[in-house]
Amino acid sequence: MVQAPKATTVDDGQFAATRWTIVRAAGDSQIASNHAGAALSELCHIYWRPLYLYLRREGFGLEDAQDLTQGFFAELIRDRSYRRADRQKGRFRSFLLGALKHFVANSRESAQRQKRGGGLIRELFDDRIVSELEAQVQSTQQWSASTLFDREWAAALLHQTLDRLAQECALAGKSPLFEELRAHLAGTNDEGVAYDEISRRLQRSAVTLRSDMGRLRTRYRALLREEVRGTVTELAEVDDELRYLCQVIAQS
Template identity: 35%
Template sequence: MTAEQSDDVLRKRFDRFATTHWSVVLSAKQGSESQVHEALETLCQTYWYALYAYVRRSDYASHDAEELTQEFLTRLVQRDFLGSVEPQRGRFRSFLLAAMKHFLSHERERAKALKRGGGRGVLSLDFHRAEKDYRSEPVDAMTPQRLFDRRWALTILENAMTVLQERYAASGKSDLFVKLQPCLTQASDSPSYRVIANELSLSEGAVKVAVHRLKRDYRRLLKQQVSQTLENPDDVEDELRDLFAAIHSQT
């Protein structure tokens, strides 16, 4: 498969996100059907853990957080919740968190509805895994919003890494990706270029070039992922700075 064919495959896969996440929300508010419904489900499947972590850190027990998160996402997918919250165009991250805050502000009414109907979960979500992940989160001094921003940022990074890995695999370069990936994080235990060169039977110069390309492509994919969550593409760099700050914040 050529690089052009690989890009086409990946482009089709991520067409589910539409042009931007905002376009999905606005299309949903305007009444589009099947494609928007699928796109909303994709967004929920992508970002739901950040919302769950926010609810848990807001002093809700795991069972309550599970029901509230599922109900919120169900209403979002079915679009009846979108009509009650007017998005402040800008960052999709901010809109989704504001929508969840709005939802939780009516938690008593939600709780009554859940007891009557038992929840209308339409998404298959692994809450058992989510709770396990939540218990591994940073210390409780981190506020709910800080935790939400951190998990959102990590999701963006993971999405970009997944696309990058699939791109290398589609080009028949899975082994190269596995060897070079530690160089992206620049961890203290990352192998040297000489070690990687020996393992891949390449020169150190060739490895340096390959790492440079990997970092360039990863940065480009990060920008693409972030731009999908913004109304104004000019805000990408500011959003990236905020996301990296959220990852390193501990309070």
């Protein structure tokens, strides 16, 4: 069923406010436990890397950082601290990092850094991932914990955006096209795009490919803004959040 929204703007966040929606859904005491678990799992899969890397840069050891990351998401549900999160007062990025700091401080005080999380994201910490993340920690020692967190947050946004675009292309039977053009979607001109080669590989005219590129770039930008919109309170904050992340990356 299609519902007409009350709001008068197209991009008023009702479709993109997923991050806050997930937190709210996970926090509902009446919700079925498997539903809450699924909501929590989605949050974990999107944001565990920035949080884990933040902890590692803060000096926590491998196991402690893993335990704290898992424990944090479990505590988010158990303690229902997100109930105190006011969507009207902040960006989701700040909320999550603030909640992690609070959780870590409490863990230190109570010396209860026991393994928690019930295997929620334990499967994510396989040997390959851990060694990749360790290489990342080592190669980015010039960055502070908050810078590393912000950069990884930006990477998570891009992952989400490109995954969504890839899914849309797959639905349209255009996965090969997406894979060929993906590397150039952030560009604003066609410099460096080997249209002739791609044309031969895909049996698609170069003229059509240029048109495809324009559409994919437009869609990529729209999806990226939707993803960012889901983490801020007001539509007007999307540009500010993007500028902030760009600034962090440029200055690091």
